[in-house]
Amino acid sequence: MVLSRFWLVIFISSIVFIVAGVVLSNSYSIDYILNGKKDDPMLVSEKYLKDLPVALQDSINKSDEKTFVLNQVKADADTTYVYKNQTVQIYSGVQKSDGLLPTCKSTLIDLILPLMAYLVFFCGLMQLLIDSGAAEKLAKLLSPVFVKVFPTVPKGHESISYMTLNFAANFLGLDSAATPFGLKAMESLQELNPDKSRASDAQIMFMCLHAAGLTLIPTSIIGYRAAEGASNPADVMLPCIITSFIGTIAAFLIIGIRQRINFLSVSLIATLMALVGAITGLMFYINSLDIIQKHSFTGNLSGMMLIAIIGVTLLFAWINEKKFVAKDTTVFDSFVDGAKNGMTTAVTIFPYVLGMLVAISLFRNSGLFEIISNWIAYGFASVGVAKDITDSLPVAMLRPFSSGGSRGFMIDAMRNFGPDSFTGRLVCIFQCSAETTFYVIAVYFGSIKVKNTRYTLGAMLLVDLICVIAAIFVASWFFVR
Incomplete structure (x- = not known):
């Protein structure tokens, strides 16, 4: 309901602003809103x-x-x-963004079709995990922790495996793999949901933890910084890890308090401490490497982990081939069945994603977003916030709406202020440490046709805000001399 009203507000306010601009002769033509392309x-x-x-x-x-x-x-x-x-x-x-009609086209060609390809492949692999029994074993192994975080999910439920793979893929910067795992997790959690049109507590917790975007290797950010000529493209990696970790802990506490989760569980505390220790140890190791070693390590770790996931899945399926025979199928046929489900999921989410991206396109091209962002920046500046921070805020503001739009502002900031400036580094941390909230809600809840998302949107936006504040403090700690 909240997302629906927000979507209507974006659309209606943008249209009113466009019509007012034409009536007051502030706009010569509105064709660009319908047919224009970004940077035209x-x-x-x-x-x-x-x-x-x-x-x-x-x-x-x-x-x-x-x-x-x-x-x-x-x-x-x-x-x-x-x-x-x-x-x-x-x-x-x-032009700031593609017009309405080009957005419709690019959503299908540049977003949904590639996403469908990822979904087809990874959903095929996930079917192998299920039929081979690997998912069941993984769920049993992690049940002691997950039953504390997701008390409504039974021990050993397959959704635990999917959520684990989703978190691991995000952790390693494997965005293409994270989405299929996340969608399957939502579908699996939906089976436990007594009210199919209303988000369950477990689904909300999963979404908010996913939105916090705990990241270990921000490979894409490092790549963009390298392309813009940063002296050390990987120098924002540690701030990105710390900021996303703060966001993840905040998400867990916010939702946990709302859902009255027991935080004093021994297994939960032990897991949290182990995670903190692992991240700290890895940060110290990475910090000990020189720039060439850092590039090599960060560039290869994510790729090797993805290959390892694929290889282990196929090897486990081969070893347990008898289980496939018992189900009157083969390893390849099982993969194909899972791949078909991935294609169905992609078709299901297309209208949800299209509706949200078209609204964002209209909002940006109307000029209303720019006015709002300028006033917010002015407000921050009037209370003493430094200019190099206010110059970074468009990325933080746009990140919940559009990953591509915030990415464009990030690249623009690096080009205008320099990739090694405080602004150039801060926008990279903003981009890395938060999620495209509205897109994620549209995709994940749209895939299972949940209409009432309850307090998900508000909680995710609060986590986004915490990530923004944390990013400013962390960047100031690392890069202000």
């Missing part, structure tokens, strides 16, 4: 050639292509005059 030049006016200053008329007439570019500055979009059909079209600035 913006048409801001159209005039007759004779109405332009004489100097501009001469410059356009002398140009071979009847085009004149004014104030060519690399850091800014150029103002371009194009003479065509007796009129001069004036372009200035670039």
Whole structure:
């Protein structure tokens, strides 16, 4: 219900703002909102050639292509005059996001189809884990801890295996593998849910822990920093780990208090301490490496872990081939059956994702998002927040709505302020330590057709806020001299 109302507010407020802009003549054309593409030049006016200053008329007439570019500055979009059909079209600035129709197309081609491929492959592997008995063994092994965190989930339930694989994939930066595991976890938890249209406590806890995004190897962030010429692309890795860990603990405490979970469990405390110790030991090890060793270690660990997951799954299935025969199937046929389920899941979530991304596109292109973000930045600046922090806030604000949009702001900040500046590093930590909240809710709950998400959205946004605050303090600790 909350997500539905938020979606309506985004749509209606954006449309009202667009119409007001046209009525007040603040916008020359709204075609870009429907058909424009990200980074395309913006048409801001159209005039007759004779109405332009004489100097501009001469410059356009002398140009071979009847085009004149004014104030060519690399850091800014150029103002371009194009003479065509007796009129001069004036372009200035670039579009912030794809328009409504290109967003529909890119959602299918650039998001859903690749996601379907990932789902088909990894759901096939997960079916092997189930039919070979590996999932059952993993669930029994982790049951003592998970029954404390998810008290409504029975010991040994298959959802424990899926959640474990999802957390492990996120932990190692394996985004393509994390989503299929997470979707299967939600489907499995839905079997235990007495009210199929209303999110269960276990589903909310899982979603919020997933949203905290505990990360060990932020490979994509390191790659973007390297591409922008950072002197040490991996220098944000430790801050990313610490910030995401703080977010994960916060998510567990917030939801745990709401669901009245017993925090004094010995197994829970022991697991938490073991996790803290493992992360601390790994951080000390990574910190002891030189820059080349860090690049090699961080670049290979995630890939090796993914290969190990695939290899161990196939090997275990081969060793337990008799279990497949007992179920009147083969290892390959089992994989194909699971892959079919992955394709079905991708088709199911497509409308949910499309609806959310189109609303975000309209919100950004209407100009309303930019006004709100500027006022928030002004408010922070007025209470003494440093400019290099306010310059980073667009990434933190957009991250819950759009991973691609926040990624674009992150790259833009590194290019404008430098990848080794405080702002350039802080935006990377923002991007790494939070989740695309609205997208995740749309995908995960959409896949099981849950309409009432209860307090999930509010809790996840609170975790996002904690991650933002933690990121600022952690970045200041590491990078402010």
